[in-house]
Amino acid sequence: xxxxxxxxxxxxxxxxxxxxxxxxxxxxxxxxxxxxxxxxxxxxxxxxxxxxxxxxxxxxxxxxxxxxxxxxxxxxxxxxxxxxxxxxxxxxxxxxxxxxxxxxxxxxxxxxxxxxxxxxxx
Numbered sequence: 813x814x815x816x817x818x819x820x821x822x823x824x825x826x827x828x829x830x831x832x833x834x835x836x837x838x839x840x841x842x843x844x845x846x847x848x849x850x851x852x853x854x855x856x857x858x859x860x861x862x863x864x865x866x867x868x869x870x871x872x873x874x875x876x877x878x879x880x881x882x883x884x885x886x887x888x889x890x891x892x893x894x895x896x897x898x899x900x901x902x903x904x905x906x907x908x909x910x911x912x913x914x915x916x917x918x919x920x921x922x923x924x925x926x927x928x929x930x931x932x933x934x
Contacts, residue, residue, distance in 0.1 A: 837860040874925060
């Protein structure tokens with residue numbers, strides 16, 4: 813079965829091609845990044861651009877850290893640079909799968925720290 817789709821791409825119609833707007837990539841990347849990092853989506857700023865062989869992503873986000881009064885959590889936490897590297901690798905894998913495109917470059921900028929709120933057990 814052959815289906816000819818015609819999707820308007822602004823100036824011309826290209827049969828069988830669907831163009832996903834850059835803002836969709838940005839929105840999906842913001843949500844996926846916020847979920848993985850553990851911060852609200854509004855705290856994550858993302859730029860997505862075409863890059864040779866795929867797409868390049870720039871992410872600016874605060875990084876959740878343990879409360880400074882919680883010495884046990886601090887002693888068990890991973891150093892910031894190592895955690896940032898781990899996040900880059902995980903984001904590259906996750907975003908490539910979610911976006912259906914190779915994410916060839918991820919630039920991660922840590923804009924600050926945030927302490928997750930403790931939830932009370934009832």
